[in-house]
Amino acid sequence: MSRYFRELSVVGALAVALIAMAVFAPAFFQPQPLLSLATREAPTLVVACGMALVIICRQIDISVGSMFSVVSVCTGILAARGWPLLLVLPIAAGLGAALGALNGALVAGLRLPSIVVTLATMVALRQGLNLVRQGEFVNMPDTVQWFGLPQATGQWVLVICALALLAALGLGLRHLAAGRFVYAVGTDAEAARLAGIRPQLVTFGVFVFIGALTGLAAMMNIVQSPQVQPLSGMGLELKVIAAVVVGGVAISGGRGNLWGAFAGLLLLACVAPALTHLRIEAYWEKAIQGAIILLAVVADGLRERRQA
């Protein structure tokens, strides 16, 4: 299947890495540290799904990190005041969707470039949060952490929720007409318009969607620790964009899928623990992740040049 060659090559790289770990550092496969790793990355995965949609639609959203922080702090305060989590959950998604709608309205409505719009909202949200909260942490009651469940159970719940979301979104992107529209608009917005699709509406939609997903991810964040840090989402945007790009989603739009983005995220997330087990200095983490991203981009570039 040459059609999914790009995705399969990421899965292959991941498999090679895991096999290497099995040979050289079998301690890597202890279940508890792996579960903790998966739990930490679960919110990232949810945001990465949204980012994949946005990039397939030939847009980008670099404000997700700031949105994540804002929603984390706001919902953290509500939860700390004793609001039931089942009520806080839709509020988190709704707040995220509203912030996403702001981005979407500016990009789709006023046809501004998304990189500039989301840069502005990224800075504004981050600074606004700092101004209001002065860097203060939100202390969470025990009933909120891990939903009040035992830690391991709570971790499993989060990981399974993230995977279920991935599966639902992955299927939807492939099997819903709306998913097809995202690809069509990302490949050629004018052609999509001539085919009766409304590109601006689709673009607005993906921004609302990534906002809502970021809200959910923030919710998955606040149940993980006894305190919510206002800086919790710092650098999240770079992490998810990297995962999505490594996973074969073309930054020029119209190509890629969520399974690839998932594989890309796993590959990048495994670097740090793998280094620990191989007793390599942690300073290498960013360098290796950077090399992986570079490799993916170069591979995409070569592939496109061959096709042209």
Added chain:
Amino acid sequence: MTPPLLELRRLTKSFGGARALRGVDFDLKAGEVHALLGENGAGKSTLIKIVTGAHQPDGGTIMVGGELAEDLTPAAAQALGIACVYQQPALFPDLSVAENIALRLERGGVLRTVGWRARHGCARDLLQRIGAEIDPATEVRSLSMPEQQLVEIACALGSGARIVIMDEPTASLTHKEQHLLFTVVRELRKSGVGVIYISHRLEEIFALADRVTVLRDGESVGTHPVSSMNEAGLIRMMVGREVAQIYPPSESAPGEVVLALRDVGCAASGVRGVTLDVRAGEVVGLAGLVGAGRTELARVLFGLTPADSGEISLNGQRVTLRSPGEAVAQGIAYVPEDRRRHGVVLEMPIAHNMTMAVHGQLFRGAWLRFGAERSLTLDYIRDLAVKCSGPFAPGGSLSGGNQQKVSLARWLATKPKVLILDEPTQGVDVGAKSEIHKIVRRLAKEGLAVLLISSDLPEVIGMSDRIGVMRGGALTAVLPGGADAHAVMAAALGTTERGAA
């Protein structure tokens, strides 16, 4: 005797299988305005691009000032004193006039020092020489289109151009601006520059040119002094040929009026007061020159640039078409021109391309059913004889004619009442062309109302039951199918001597 400024001998050029130039001879003397005339696609642009070095000819020779110019590149052409003023000036809008002129004219390395005073002085001199009152410090963005053209001409002069090519310079000018431009052209001629002047407006050619060369199907039909020609003669030279290709005969008797336009206009796109009926089973051709408003009319009917005046009715019911979605819902389908850009999404599989406009109908509840998609695609692949490796081959893997069929299938799948085809056979090889003609005939026979936009004169005449001719955004004539090519051309050019033959 001095050699001519420019002499082209037996120039040939092909693009893929299409022969754009088949041995063209042309010469330009110093101090003359030589008009170049021809239908759309006659080879004018190709000729110009070869002279400016943008394209390399396949065969033939180019002599500039009596010397053979081989392997002409844009830079070499410039050095030989060849300059081109395009219809849409290619200036940098955010730089000043002086900076734009300097970018073209100043030589030197990247680290040279810039003498701003000299730069402005030079720009002012050049602008004065052509009688333009433009301050060199003005930003180009704030200049009008003709003023920008004057800047282009100043650049040409400044580069010491002896040969100035003007490609439809008056297309977007008002009458007054046109006069200013004519004065400049006459000044150029007086100073010994040779001007190649391309225009569709015959009256301009009579007003300005000394000689005229007519191109037809990539060949030069003849060069004559303008004083010895009249409009009828020029049109005869442009059209010249008989309808050589065989078109499938019209088999359908037109039925009820499906699409009725009453005084339809759209100020934004320049469509003015179009009144036209299209009946079921009828193919109505739309002829006209590039920019006559045919595509613009199609875009109005498809809701891309909604009409702001007049009435559009479908099957007797008045409709408003404000978006493509509404147009599709009303049963209008539009196969756009330039399919490589917007007709077929080249990266997407054929199946996705074909179902792109019918998601609502094919997939109830928005859940894609790949089985239904596949069978619909296979049906159309068989029905329209699309040559492909399978329903999931990418659109870009198909030939032009087969891409056009995929684009057509997308719209047939919407089960339209009105099918608008915009240049359906442009860049398509002869075999696929006649296949598309047969499909169009068959669709009309099945009761579709077809609006066929084509710049291919024999095609419009051969395929249409009636021919609407557009000029300047208005429908200027409706002629019967099989009408005389001269009559169509005369209506498209807007001459008074209609029916020249």
